[in-house]
Amino acid sequence: MNPGKSIDPRSFAIDDRLTGVSRIVGVSGSKGGVGRSVVSSTLALALADQGKRVGLFDLDFTSPSDHVVLGVRRGFPDEEFGIDPHVVHGIHMVSVAFFTGDTAVPLRGDAATSTLLELLAITRWGDLDVLVLDMPPGLGDTNLDVIQLLPRLELLLVGNGSRVVIDSVRRALDLFTELHVPTIGLLENMHRGNERAVELLAVAAGVPFLGSIPYDQDLEDALGDVDRLRSSAVYSALENVLPA
């Protein structure tokens, strides 16, 4: 302890809070709009349907949407020696939307960091096979905080064939390699026609290509309805995407 300097105690509790979690999978994609929230939420749903103990942590604090994908309207947590995630469709879920409803939450970087620390310090995830993290877009504070605070993190990258996305994902892969973050692989979302840019990027970067989720024009109507999500191409593509 540095003499004369007070310390924030929250980071010291994080390891204990996650001790029962076997895997921490961050669903990342450096560009916005590639479908991270749909992939994160549907992956959690598919794993829960397989009988796995699954957590879902929406880290997009300023624009949370996992609750929209899964049709969860309210989930104020129970408070008991910390907070217990809201359990819905078999998924243990935490989102700031459960606290703020439809109100906008403007957070600068330091406030987002503090929000992450607080939730990691007080949430009792219990025993989980997989904790899915819906990472926010970009390579800013929250992404870097998660990499720093959760050394067991594995990343599942989502991209699509757009040139602006490919460029961004390539840079993100380079950074994650430099930071020694294990990458499960690269998943193509919203696949159209004969595009192979994501697959070729995975090959060039030396990371596993996890397959393509076809563009589904009916997906919008399935959002918020888990029964329809279960019938979607996204769900089918994600059922076996996570290697053991």
Add this chain to the structure above:
Amino acid sequence: MHELALADSVLKAALSAADDAGMDRIDRIVVKIGELQQIERELFEFSLTTVLPAMDARLAGVKFDLSEELVRFECRSCGTDYGRDEAGIESDGDQGEAIHFIPELSHAFARCPSCGSPDFEIRAGRGITLERIVGSGEDESG
């Protein structure tokens, strides 16, 4: 009762600091409690003094100094310095409860009393801070 989780983090941080300082016993832990989080002080103190010290022998007989700090916001738009009462946060109900769990969610509810901006910095009185520890055979460090 998430005060227990916060108290647990304070003691874990104190034990880590004791490790760094080579202390074999912690005699006193000084903690600052920020107004914004609206911690139930009795519950927090009970967690510190009764429930948790059994976690480590170095905490046997430890005393706690708890002090409270008023919250101060500074508006990033107009520079106004203001407190909780002026921020328009509802103390009871969902707003108070949300801020109790995550003080940063005050950004959803608090507004500058001068210009109405939600863009502010929490300059003081946010939540729990470990100020310093005093251990056996050591000078105060913290």
